[in-house]
Amino acid sequence: MSRKDYPATPGDEGLQEEAAGESVERDQPASTAADDASASYTPGRSIEEQAEERSLRPTSFQDFIGQSQVIDNLRIAVQAARDRGEVLDHILLSGMPGLGKTSIAMLLGGEMGAGNTHVLSGPTLERGKDVVGTLTQLARGDFLFIDEIHRMSAHAEEFLYSAMEDFRVDLIIESGADSRSIKVDLKPFTLVAATTREGLLTAPLRSRFQIVEKLEPYPSSDLARILERSGGLLGCEIEQDACGQLASRSRGTPRFANRFLRRIRDVAQSRGDWKSGDPVKVDAAAVAEGLERLGVDENGLDRVDRKILNVLFSNGGEAVGLKTLAASVGEEQRTIEEVYEPHLIREGLIHRTARGRCATRKAAELYGDPSGQPSFV
Ligand SMILES: Nc1ncnc2c1ncn2[C@@H]1O[C@H](COP(=O)(O)OP(=O)(O)O)[C@@H](O)[C@H]1O
Ligand SMILES: [Mg+2]
Numbered sequence: 001m002s003r004k005d006y007p008a009t010p011g012d013e014g015l016q017e018e019a020a021g022e023s024v025e026r027d028q029p030a031s032t033a034a035d036d037a038s039a040s041y042t043p044g045r046s047i048e049e050q051a052e053e054r055s056l057r058p059t060s061f062q063d064f065i066g067q068s069q070v071i072d073n074l075r076i077a078v079q080a081a082r083d084r085g086e087v088l089d090h091i092l093l094s095g096m097p098g099l100g101k102t103s104i105a106m107l108l109g110g111e112m113g114a115g116n117t118h119v120l121s122g123p124t125l126e127r128g129k130d131v132v133g134t135l136t137q138l139a140r141g142d143f144l145f146i147d148e149i150h151r152m153s154a155h156a157e158e159f160l161y162s163a164m165e166d167f168r169v170d171l172i173i174e175s176g177a178d179s180r181s182i183k184v185d186l187k188p189f190t191l192v193a194a195t196t197r198e199g200l201l202t203a204p205l206r207s208r209f210q211i212v213e214k215l216e217p218y219p220s221s222d223l224a225r226i227l228e229r230s231g232g233l234l235g236c237e238i239e240q241d242a243c244g245q246l247a248s249r250s251r252g253t254p255r256f257a258n259r260f261l262r263r264i265r266d267v268a269q270s271r272g273d274w275k276s277g278d279p280v281k282v283d284a285a286a287v288a289e290g291l292e293r294l295g296v297d298e299n300g301l302d303r304v305d306r307k308i309l310n311v312l313f314s315n316g317g318e319a320v321g322l323k324t325l326a327a328s329v330g331e332e333q334r335t336i337e338e339v340y341e342p343h344l345i346r347e348g349l350i351h352r353t354a355r356g357r358c359a360t361r362k363a364a365e366l367y368g369d370p371s372g373q374p375s376f377v
Helices: 032-039 049-058 068-084 101-112 128-135 155-167 221-233 241-248 254-271 284-294 303-314 322-329 331-346 359-365
Strands: 020-023 092-095 117-121 145-146 170-172 181-187 190-195 211-214 236-238 280-282 348-352 356-357
Touching: 020 348, 032 254, 049 221, 049 236, 049 254, 068 101, 092 101, 101 190, 117 128, 128 155, 128 170, 155 170, 155 190, 181 284, 211 280, 221 236, 221 241, 221 254, 236 241, 241 254, 241 284, 254 280, 254 284, 280 359, 303 322, 303 331, 303 348, 303 356, 322 331, 331 348
Parallel strands: 092 190, 092 211, 117 145, 145 190, 236 280
Antiparallel strands: 020 117, 170 181, 348 356
């Protein structure tokens, strides 16, 4: 029986529609689908930027710079699964946007030397069929990458439990008195999930991942190596001190480092005696000018970071709630929580209390205006 013979899943109208996900052949570069999946929560990523980001994405463990503990753990798991001829265990990757979760998810298929990678995005998974449709299409050894998994609905999530544990889904057919449940066997597969908010995952879901890895912001030395690699791919020669300065102002995040590098490359190209075909030489002056144009200051804070601090300053030291803060700076609450706040907290510029966010003394020293007026807009 094909899956189309099962008219209903619990609370669903049916499974007739095709799966929402896209499949990625193993030997293709990381997919558009993967980028679309993560685009929603990362501000300021244009279509061109996403395409360029794909071209900079590491495609093997060898290519992946930094996060050595995480990569070592995954390398061992991959080797062990390959040696046993088994599918890889389910993997949960957490960490701030832009640290490399999608890149890792997309390179695992190549490292296993088997399986296609199918991509789904948590926010689009509402009904059972949104996830069951893809699960039933998976071949043995395939990868299912679910980005932003904490944003899938509770209803869709329930189908993952037996799928992950027993490679099986229970479908309810018919409704009312005649309803009965049918077990549909799935091919053994690997679920790779990414989340920016590990704390929002339910316990039953989290416990079904055998491998849980957290990506941390990169030290500047790793970001400098990432920038060297990206510079090579983008046709830039980055001077050593320029590379160090850019790395230290990139919020510990490769996505920011690469984004800044692209803009700085434009600046460098426009100032010197660059000729078509030559590598673009990036020096410290180009970095300084480029970052100034981008509104990134010497501490790596951008305009939104400074706006956040100003809102906090203007409240006279009282805590400001997330909703008010988001409305005041014109960003989504989620973006504040996932992108801006972690960096400001890490830099010791704000802290969270039960009533909201407060600026720290360090923030006041660096950015506060002695007159008490907001100093940046
Ligand atoms: N370890 C790394 N080495 C080289 N480039 C990286 C690394 N991690 C991330 N990047 C770059 O940063 C971009 C964003 O990474 P991505 O995997 O999309 O992050 P996430 O999914 O965690 O938001 C990638 O396209 C890639 O260019
Ligand atoms: Mg991603």
